[in-house]
Each structure stands twice: as structure tokens, then as C-alpha cells.
Amino acid sequence: MYRYLLAFLLLTTAAQAQNVEFSKDRFGNDKDGLKAALKEIKAGDEWYEMDPPRYEQALSHYLAAQKFNPNNAQLNLRIGDSYLHSGFKPRALAYLQKAYQLNPDVDPRIHYLLGRGLHLNAKWQEAIAEYKRATPASGSKNTAAFTQDIQKKIKECEYGQKLAAKPTRVFIDNAGPGVNSPYPDYGPVITADESVILFTSRRDNSTGGQHDPETGGFFEDIYQSSRTGQGEWSAARNLGEPVNTDGHDATVGLAPDGQRMLMYMEDNGGDLHESDLRGTQWRKPQKLGSRINSRSHESSAAYTPDGRSLFFVTDKEGGLGARDIYKIEIDGRGPAINLGPTINTQYGEEGVFLHPDGKTMYFSSEGHNSMGGYDIFKSVFENGKWSAPENLGWPINTPDDDVFFVISASGRHGYYSSFRDDGLGSKDIYQITFLGPEKQPLLSQEDQLLASRVQPVKETLLAPPVAIASAQVTILKGTVTDDKTKEPLEATIDVIDNSRNQIIASFRANAQSGRYLVSLPSGINYGIVVRQEGYLFHSENFDLPAGAAYSEVVKDIALKKLDIGVKVVLNNIFFDFDKATLRTESTSELERLQKLLTETPALRLEISGHTDNVGNAAYNKDLSQRRAKSVVDYLVQKGISKDRLTFAGYGDTQPVAPNTTKGGRQLNRRTEFKVTGK
The missing domain is CATH 1.25.40.10 (Tetratricopeptide repeat domain)
Known part of the structure; x- marks a missing residue:
């Protein structure tokens, strides 16, 4: 012993x-x-x-x-x-x-x-x-x-x-020197198509060039970078005044089209502000109202895809935990609504982001099944309620704080900031590439069906392909220009739910470039109307069934002025199959046409119907004429003088695309108007 x-x-x-x-x-x-x-x-x-x-x-x-x-x-x-x-x-x-x-x-x-x-x-x-x-x-x-x-x-x-x-299959890559610097870089926000990224940084070229007396680092400023032709990020530029000030200015949210930005400014304990892009210049940030900001700390926010509502994080009294997520209608009068105990916990929630599909929310939480600090979670709003939050898993989440995550409309890439050994100095922004579930290793497996034979019969079993989960949203983007001069136009883009005959969102093309971007969640028959004072409206139709996978459509739109001989396709006029009966989804388009005629009393139009070349030519001509007449009859019933309107059916004689493809035939099946007098 x-x-x-x-x-x-x-x-x-x-x-x-x-x-x-x-x-x-x-x-x-x-x-x-x-x-x-x-x-x-x-x-x-x-x-x-x-x-x-x-x-x-x-x-x-x-x-x-x-x-x-x-x-x-x-x-x-x-x-x-x-x-x-x-x-x-x-x-x-x-x-x-x-x-x-x-x-x-x-x-x-x-x-x-x-x-x-x-x-x-x-x-x-x-x-x-x-x-x-x-x-x-x-x-x-x-x-x-x-x-x-x-x-x-x-x-x-x-x-x-x-x-x-059971790690999530992802690549996590440094976003590179175009975005990151030797100083802290964090809080990324992106346009839906990943063409632009804005983020917060504490660099030595910050506005005012002053140091924060509490941390010793430079004050926060907002920076912007764009994708180059090679897929890299361009050298980030400081947005400068009036967005950035001598104090702390940080990004927290960006509209899918990149035309409106939510930001945090250090006043009144920390409030949320909004700035909008006019051409290439961000306008002076305006403080959001008292229905959103309080005497407490509002730290992050996100737009809904239609831009009409806002999700935001605050630690104001009355919440369920340290910080909670709320939703509010921006132009409404009602109070902000706490998202409730399915999302909010007794601990902190932070970094809210709503996917352009309008129903999938990403946020960080210290609660739920966090592996340490804040973890990133996903929840989907379906059947009137939020699903139980799902941890994005390892290695996206770590035992440290993982906050301010955003994801592209495609669902393919996510972005967040992290301290990692391959960083360029301090906290850096990283791109996450989601790979989808792993394919089972069956590609070369051979099944010996008759083992007793000298030369066994063999069958190669091929594993089925594994699809990467795709977001249920379509991105429509392009530029709006004058049909003749090709100059860009700051047009308004209205998004209409044809089944409800209701405008559900409105956006504006960029004043300098004419660029626009609209996110269209699946499950709706959309009418897209582009309008600008002094021009005839332009319409497009996107009928996206529920569950339609992600797609990106580039559509450049040239608006036409009201001149004799100008033709405009009415893409949101629909008929019953093989009939001349107007469907209710046509109402919005017909009302636009009625309004145009009412506001321009001298305007005279020819309404024409067109078909593809499938079927009997005589029958097609008759059907197209009856459909054109149905439009005229509707307008006359709404008070438009009959002597201002004519109708014609051209069948398949005036194609606008080859009839050799399904897409071409669809373009040829159309109703349009031609200006015959003004």
C-alpha cells in the first residue's frame, strides 16, 4: 500500500x-x-x-x-x-x-x-x-x-x-478572393439566380475608415460582387454612401431580383432599414416602421418572393425565447405574428431566409436538435402550418454557431460564412454545393443466375440514377427594351394568378439595364404582364403545375409603341379544347384589352386567331375565326363600340415559328391584336 x-x-x-x-x-x-x-x-x-x-x-x-x-x-x-x-x-x-x-x-x-x-x-x-x-x-x-x-x-x-x-453530401468551398479578404467577411445575400452577392465586411476601406472602439476592428460596410463570365466572383466593391455610413451597416436580406435590400443599422439599439436600387445606385436606406422595429434588437429579415410580406428576427418582449421569428405584411396594418412553437424555441433563433419557392424557410436556432450553438434548419409551410424543422446536418452545421445561410432558387448552392483553416484571413464566405443522396454501389455487380454452368449466365444490375432534390420554382429573367431603339426600359412587371384574376406581385425592371427577374413558385397558372407608359402591354403565360421542378427561363421583352400595323400576342387568352368558349383564366387579359380601348378612344383593332398546321386547314381557319369573334363579342358586351373592332381567323397561314416542334406549334396557336387605327 x-x-x-x-x-x-x-x-x-x-x-x-x-x-x-x-x-x-x-x-x-x-x-x-x-x-x-x-x-x-x-x-x-x-x-x-x-x-x-x-x-x-x-x-x-x-x-x-x-x-x-x-x-x-x-x-x-x-x-x-x-x-x-x-x-x-x-x-x-x-x-x-x-x-x-x-x-x-x-x-x-x-x-x-x-x-x-x-x-x-x-x-x-x-x-x-x-x-x-x-x-x-x-x-x-x-x-x-x-x-x-x-x-x-x-x-x-x-x-x-x-x-x-450520416453526413450530408456536399462540397464546401471558399468563395474566393473576389468576395473574401484578410478581414472578416460574412452575412451573404444573393439574387435568386446567383448572379449578384452582397455581404458585410470589416475592411480597411470602410466608409469613414474608423475603428469600432469595442472590438478594435473597422466598422461594418456592405459590399457587392457579380458573377463573371468564367463563373468566378468579380472583385467586391464598397457600396459607399448613402448606403454605408461611418457606423455599422450590414446586409440582412435581398429581394430575389436584387432590386431591394434589407439592412441593419446601429440606431435605437439596432433597427432594420430598406434600400432600393435605381439603375446602378442604391438609394438612401429608409427605416422600417414601428410595426417591425422596436426598442429591442431586430437583427435579420427576409422578403417573401412577392415582396409583400417580411419575416424578421427580434428579441422584443412577448416572444417564446431569446430571439424569435415573426411575419408581417409590409403594407398592412396588423401586428407582426410570432411563428409559434414549431419554429421558435426557448432559445435563440436567428438568420431567417425564405426560398424563392415561397414556402421553404431556412433559419438558425440554438434549440431543436442543434449540435452546438446555432445550427441551420429548414421548415416547409404546407397545409397551413410549418413542418418540424430539419437540421441541415454535418458538415454544413458544426458545434459552433452556423448562421445567416441563404440558398439559390435552384437549391443547388447555399452560402454562409465560417472560420476555417483555408480562409483568407478571418471569417470568410463559403459556397455549399448540394450533391443529393449517394447512389448505391451496384453499377458493376454481376448476378450469377446459373452458378452450376461452366459459363454462368450473368446479368449486370445498374443502380437507378439518383436525382438531386430540385426546388419547385421557375426563374423568369431577361431585359425589357424599346422595340425600335433597343434602349432599356424601367417597365413594371405584374404577376397575375389567372385562376383568381388577381395581381399577386409587381416588380420593376432596372432603370439603367432593363434587367428583371421574377420567381414563380410552382402550382399556379401565371400571367406575366409587362407595361410602361406610352407602350402597348406585353403578356406571357407560365402554367406551372404543382411539383414542377426548377427551371430558369430567359425572356427578353421588346415593348412596342402604339402605331398602326403593330401586332401584340395575347398569351393569356384561353379557350376550351377544340372550342371557341373563353375560359375564366382569360379574364385578366381581356380586362387589360378592354382598359386599353377605353383609355384610347380613337384606337381600332383587329382581333385575329391562329392555329398550328395539325388537322384540316379549313377546320382550323373556321375555329380560329370563331375564337377571334368570341374576344370581340366579350369586348362589345363590356361597352366597347363594335365599329372599333374587327375579327379574322387565319388558321395556320401566318406561323411565327416552325410547326416541326411542340414548342413551335404552341407559339403558333395564339390570339393577337393588330392596331388598325388610332
Whole structure:
């Protein structure tokens, strides 16, 4: 017994002897080095012991001292603790382990801190063991809160272990030097087609060039980059005034077409503002109203695809947790509605983003089945309620905070910011490429059907292709120009639900480029109407059945002025099959035509019907004429004088596309009007 006790005492003494103090006895031969190291420790302690502590400022001083003496337990502990409160949290573990090795009694918090270090390095079981050994500080009045925190972190490790065992198939790549810099870059927002990215950065060319006195870094500014022809991001430019100010200015949301931006500005505790793009210039941000902003902190927001509602995050009173997600109609009068306990938890929610499909929401939460800090979740609004949030999984989510995630309309690429070893300096923006489920390895498997034969009959079994989940939305984009001059036009694009005869969204083409982008969630028969004062309207039809997969349609539109001989196709006039009976989905288009005639009393039109070349030519001509007459009859019933209208059926004699393809035949089956007088 004595022998074992002696051995234990000797081991303990040896372990304690490894801890090297910063003393003259130990470093008498290098007094200058010792003096410099002690000076660094004193400077670090001043930051570390502030209220609240300034860990990142302390860290640089502690690391300098640690180079002189790497074997001091207390210094290693403080370095580890400082890293736990920095962007590079996983680096804490090595220093905390060394501190414990040098002196197991270095700090009453050591097991908790070791648990955190192990947790942040995804060492799940080891972290759980340390959390179970952790105890509250002596005399602590918050034992219950400490116990609750430990239990939550153990649960996070258990969730993390399960999620890491079945990783999500993704590539995670640095967005590159066009976007990222040696300074912190974060908070990306993108247009639906990924052609433009805006983000927040703390660079040395920030507006005003001042440092934040609390963090020591530069103030936040908003930057913009665009896709080049090679698919890379162009060098990001500072948006400058009036968007960026001398204070903090940060991106939080962007409309799918990139024409409206939501941003955070540091006033009244932190409020949400909106700026819109006119040509190439972002206008001065306007503070959103008191129905959204409060005396509390509003930190992130997202538009619905129609631009009529807003999801936003606030910690105002009355919520379910630290921060909650709310929804509000922008032009309405009612209050913001809390999304409820399916989405919001007793913990914090953050970084809300609504996909252009209008029903899929991404957000970050400290609750649900987070593997640590904030994790990114997905929920879908169907049958009048939000689905249970789904963790996006490992390695997208990590044991650290994963916040402010956005995803392209295609669902193929996501973007967020992270501290990683391949970063360009500090926090960087990364692109996530979703690969879909893994294909089963059956491509070369051969099944021996008759093993008794000398030459067995073999059958090659091919695994079925695995489709990558596709978003149920269509992106319509292009440019609007004058038909003759080809100059871009700042036209209005109305999106109409033909089945309800209702405008559900309105957008504007960019004033300088004429570019527009509209996101169309599947499940609706859409009428698209492009209008500009002094021009005839232009219509398009997109009948997207429920479940229609993602597609991207480029449609350049040339608006025509009202001149004799000009023809306009009425793409949203529909007839019953093989009949001249107008369907109710035609109402909006017919009303537009009626309004045009009412507002232009001298206008005279020929309404004409056209078919493809399938079937009997005489029958097609008769059908097209009867359909044109149905349109005229409708307009006359609505009060338009009959002598202003004529009708004609041309059958297949005036094709606008080859009849050799399905798409060409569809274009030839049309109703149009021609200006015959004005």
C-alpha cells in the first residue's frame, strides 16, 4: 500500500513540477525576455478581466507571452478560454488540455472548459465525459442554470454524434478572393439566380475608415460582387454612401431580383432599414416602421418572393425565447405574428431566409436538435402550418454557431460564412454545393443466375440514377427594351394568378439595364404582364403545375409603341379544347384589352386567331375565326363600340415559328391584336 501511495505522490509532484512559473528563479538568464513576457501578460489580463471581457484583444498578448514560456498552466488556460470566445474556437482545445496536464487544479472551470473544447472539435463522447465531471463554481447562486446548461450541451453532443454518422453530401468551398479578404467577411445575400452577392465586411476601406472602439476592428460596410463570365466572383466593391455610413451597416436580406435590400443599422439599439436600387445606385436606406422595429434588437429579415410580406428576427418582449421569428405584411396594418412553437424555441433563433419557392424557410436556432450553438434548419409551410424543422446536418452545421445561410432558387448552392483553416484571413464566405443522396454501389455487380454452368449466365444490375432534390420554382429573367431603339426600359412587371384574376406581385425592371427577374413558385397558372407608359402591354403565360421542378427561363421583352400595323400576342387568352368558349383564366387579359380601348378612344383593332398546321386547314381557319369573334363579342358586351373592332381567323397561314416542334406549334396557336387605327 505504501509503495503505491509513494508512486502516486511522486507522479503528482512530477506533474506539478511541469508547470513553469514566470519567475526570476526560472528565467534568471533571460531577464529582458521575462520582463517582456510579463508585460504581455499584464496587457492581456487587462483585456481579459474587463467587464465584459475582451477576449480577442487579450489573446494576442497571451500568445506572445506563451512563446516565451509555453508551460504555464494559468496562461494556457486563459489562451484556451480566449479562443473559446473567438472566431477560431476549436483552437482552444490544445491549450486547455495542456493547462490541465500542467496543473489539474488550474481552475474550477477546467472540466467545463475542456468539455467545450472537445465539443467544438466534434469529439462527442470525450466532451460528454468532461461535461459530466464539470461542477458549478463554489458558492454559485446559479446551480440550476449551470445544470440545465450542462444537460443541454450533453444533448447537443448526442445530436452531433448522430448527425455526423450520416453526413450530408456536399462540397464546401471558399468563395474566393473576389468576395473574401484578410478581414472578416460574412452575412451573404444573393439574387435568386446567383448572379449578384452582397455581404458585410470589416475592411480597411470602410466608409469613414474608423475603428469600432469595442472590438478594435473597422466598422461594418456592405459590399457587392457579380458573377463573371468564367463563373468566378468579380472583385467586391464598397457600396459607399448613402448606403454605408461611418457606423455599422450590414446586409440582412435581398429581394430575389436584387432590386431591394434589407439592412441593419446601429440606431435605437439596432433597427432594420430598406434600400432600393435605381439603375446602378442604391438609394438612401429608409427605416422600417414601428410595426417591425422596436426598442429591442431586430437583427435579420427576409422578403417573401412577392415582396409583400417580411419575416424578421427580434428579441422584443412577448416572444417564446431569446430571439424569435415573426411575419408581417409590409403594407398592412396588423401586428407582426410570432411563428409559434414549431419554429421558435426557448432559445435563440436567428438568420431567417425564405426560398424563392415561397414556402421553404431556412433559419438558425440554438434549440431543436442543434449540435452546438446555432445550427441551420429548414421548415416547409404546407397545409397551413410549418413542418418540424430539419437540421441541415454535418458538415454544413458544426458545434459552433452556423448562421445567416441563404440558398439559390435552384437549391443547388447555399452560402454562409465560417472560420476555417483555408480562409483568407478571418471569417470568410463559403459556397455549399448540394450533391443529393449517394447512389448505391451496384453499377458493376454481376448476378450469377446459373452458378452450376461452366459459363454462368450473368446479368449486370445498374443502380437507378439518383436525382438531386430540385426546388419547385421557375426563374423568369431577361431585359425589357424599346422595340425600335433597343434602349432599356424601367417597365413594371405584374404577376397575375389567372385562376383568381388577381395581381399577386409587381416588380420593376432596372432603370439603367432593363434587367428583371421574377420567381414563380410552382402550382399556379401565371400571367406575366409587362407595361410602361406610352407602350402597348406585353403578356406571357407560365402554367406551372404543382411539383414542377426548377427551371430558369430567359425572356427578353421588346415593348412596342402604339402605331398602326403593330401586332401584340395575347398569351393569356384561353379557350376550351377544340372550342371557341373563353375560359375564366382569360379574364385578366381581356380586362387589360378592354382598359386599353377605353383609355384610347380613337384606337381600332383587329382581333385575329391562329392555329398550328395539325388537322384540316379549313377546320382550323373556321375555329380560329370563331375564337377571334368570341374576344370581340366579350369586348362589345363590356361597352366597347363594335365599329372599333374587327375579327379574322387565319388558321395556320401566318406561323411565327416552325410547326416541326411542340414548342413551335404552341407559339403558333395564339390570339393577337393588330392596331388598325388610332
